[in-house]
Amino acid sequence: MQTPVPPNSDAEFLARRRRRSVALAVTLFVLVAIFYALSIVKMGIR
Amino acid sequence: MAYLDNITDNSVLSAGARVEDYFALLKPRVMSLVVFTALVGLLLAPGGVNPVIAAISILCIAVGAGASGALNMWYDSDIDKVMSRTANRPIPAGRIVRDHALALGLVLSAFSVALLGLAANWLAAGLLAFTIFFYAVIYTVWLKRSTPQNIVIGGAAGAFPPMVGWAAVTGTISLESCLLFLIIFLWTPPHFWALALYKQSDYGAANIPMLPNVAGNRATQQQILVYSIVLFAVSLVPGFIGFMGPIYMVTALVTGAAFLGFAVVLFRTREDKPMRKAGRALFAYSLSYLFLIFFAFLADHGARLMGWI
Numbered sequence: 001m002q003t004p005v006p007p008n009s010d011a012e013f014l015a016r017r018r019r020r021s022v023a024l025a026v027t028l029f030v031l032v033a034i035f036y037a038l039s040i041v042k043m044g045i046r
Numbered sequence: 047m048a049y050l051d052n053i054t055d056n057s058v059l060s061a062g063a064r065v066e067d068y069f070a071l072l073k074p075r076v077m078s079l080v081v082f083t084a085l086v087g088l089l090l091a092p093g094g095v096n097p098v099i100a101a102i103s104i105l106c107i108a109v110g111a112g113a114s115g116a117l118n119m120w121y122d123s124d125i126d127k128v129m130s131r132t133a134n135r136p137i138p139a140g141r142i143v144r145d146h147a148l149a150l151g152l153v154l155s156a157f158s159v160a161l162l163g164l165a166a167n168w169l170a171a172g173l174l175a176f177t178i179f180f181y182a183v184i185y186t187v188w189l190k191r192s193t194p195q196n197i198v199i200g201g202a203a204g205a206f207p208p209m210v211g212w213a214a215v216t217g218t219i220s221l222e223s224c225l226l227f228l229i230i231f232l233w234t235p236p237h238f239w240a241l242a243l244y245k246q247s248d249y250g251a252a253n254i255p256m257l258p259n260v261a262g263n264r265a266t267q268q269q270i271l272v273y274s275i276v277l278f279a280v281s282l283v284p285g286f287i288g289f290m291g292p293i294y295m296v297t298a299l300v301t302g303a304a305f306l307g308f309a310v311v312l313f314r315t316r317e318d319k320p321m322r323k324a325g326r327a328l329f330a331y332s333l334s335y336l337f338l339i340f341f342a343f344l345a346d347h348g349a350r351l352m353g354w355i
Contacts, residue, residue: 024152032176039171
């Protein structure tokens, strides 16, 4: 199994964090969207 | 940015990490304030709720707040390392690797939101998801390092919990729950700017554009005073619209006047040392203020239910 290599520079560290931040933002946004959609659907049914 | 050198990434496991370290990732002190304000929102909401559902809702809000804390610590580990106030947090201290905090934050976010949706309603779950998104992405990733207005806008994240508690019972957003939101929202800037005044060098070392570092002490003292005046005025609105009675109003008047007093004392100081001391005093009092005013909401509501007022 390949051992992940730690970041060897600030640029690499920042780039990796930026990529993961985007993924985090998308994931949480989807979570928000799902539950707002569900609440709107629920209100519509009422 | 030599401070990045010692930050380990996902190359090693969190060897030696204890349960307390993972618990510390959830920012338990912030969580306790979140739980308290959410509980007040939940108990003030009209209609009542099953106690089991109420307990699950509060648990979900607490876990959601903890998830936001873990995501914040994941992103901010580089600056946490250079600030004395945060240097001993689990990631900068090397007790937990960064990616574990990210994973924990994501898992707890999904768990808390889904459970709240199933136990209470989808609106409350949506609000909780938005709160986590707002704190982790809008505040932590975007605003905190880019504008001195970071905690003004970011303060909304800490103000949502009573709205979530209210929505868990009623399934709606109302004027009353918006007032609870507004009180915390307006309380946040003077609270954090008072901290920033006496921890200025910390924020400067971490390159965080807090108001004192960017606009100077005088501008910060003025802004604190302005927000304190507006907070005092808004804190009286629940009484004026009949949402709260005399117990709340007397408490809001007394504690609000004291808050304003601390802000005026801070505003009048010019020398560095007395200013830091006054900033520290306001910061400490502001914590008691928020607790007291939310406790007054509960006491007033309880007295009405008992028919005492």
